[in-house]
Amino acid sequence: MNATPPGAAVGIDGLRKHFGDVRAVDGIDLVIAPGEVVALLGPNGAGKSTTVDMLLGLSKPDSGSVTVFGQAPRDAVRSGTIGAMLQDGALLPDATVGETIALVAALYAKPLPVAKALDRAGVADLVGRRCGKLSGGQRQRVRFALALVSDPDVLVLDEPTVAMDVETRRQFWRAMREYTSTGRTVLFATHYLEEAEEFADRVVLMRAGKVAADGSVAQIRATVSGRTITAVVPGAEVGALRVLPGVRDAEVRAGRITLACVDSDAALRALLTQFPLASDIEITAVGLEDAFLALTAQESA
């Protein structure tokens, strides 16, 4: 049984994988359309790398299926349809950057010219350098060049910017933008909220092996961010509170109301107009970061 529509760039269907007692990936369904740039966002241990490994055919799912443009992952790798930059990918310390890229290019039927891959990844100046002598950020960019040289339709990146400093990170994303502007599909795993916000069209939030939320950046932001107003409002009903301008959700408990707001200013004005007796008002900001943590925290808390 496969729920993936034809033409999807990536189709993940009922995917599961466990290691001993740990259910690393616990039932994931995901369809990515061609041209989408998707962030797989989640804290460490959420199951991002395990998902990515199965997408690349590096490990076998316990159950469920993965297709890449209708192909099995191994076939997609072999045909150069999918390319990847792994979290723990290695380079040969005694080979130069140029040799490494040329070697991998030579394994494909239709690679990018080596110089072009080096250039796009911003490592053209490192071509003669031994891989063992690169800094962490440089290594990451060389591995990015390795992922680009097969000229893949779908690019998968697992925590691509972890070892990079701010400037390198900026360069990296600039190169990524160039690549995605050609209509290519990208899935990148990250635990940096800002990266997901800034570079993805769509964010898939993962928590404990499951998809906790899935939507556009604006949708995710609306679900997780904003301010909260609490107040004592005699006689207020949830129904009336929910329809106040700027309010996303409302709750009444023991005479105290809680309003989850998209626009707390508008909500407060409307609240005071309609319920002039409101007292003991508090407004707290829920940062995107806090909300993200709340959304991805373990449910056991």
Add this chain to the structure above:
Amino acid sequence: MNTTYLFLELRRSLRSPRFMIFTVGFPVIFYLLFSSMYANSDPDAKTVLMAGMAGFGGLTACVSTGTRIAVERSLGWQRQLRLTPLSPSGYMIAKAICGMVVALGPILLVDVIGLATGVSLNPAQWLQVVLGTWVALIPFAVLGVLIGQVATGDSVQAIGSATFMLLSIGGGLWFPPEQMPGWLRDIAHVLPSYWYGGIGRDVVMHDIDAGTTVLVLVAWTVGLGLVVMRRFRADTARV
């Protein structure tokens, strides 16, 4: 076979100090040293020494190349290669072929130095010493791959060095089997390196049993090849 891959492997070998010392430096130095010490006035001894040291260099190069598999696995390079069209079996075959190509270096070098220092053979004998020795390295290329499969990145250097030293000494590459104690000579007959070394020694000794030599070396190749394949299936099934 991908020539880009092959050339990179060759360049990496030339860059490796360890490789240059053990597989190129040692055979050349020991040939020059021993031949000036013991064989200056004995052309036959010099020829045997040349063939032995060329064989030692070739064997070392061949086995060492395969053992890099273990190092590259522990680095994570094989995982990286699994993101390319190169199959795991293709990777191992490439390593075996590289071992064969790399081994040509020390064989040719020692033989050329032999020629320059007065070893005199007819063309057929040179062919036997160079080409015969080289072709007979096939089982050792497979052995190198096997060690690369089973060893860890930490243990592989010790295992690899012990293997090529024991095979070289036990096979009569360092000193001829005639000089071995009897018990060692009995053991030597089981080793593929004894028959491998016999090809070069024969130009002086004229004692080769061509049929048995081929048979033993083919048997070792097939036997080691089967173990490699078995191990390979077990490894890929574990994914």
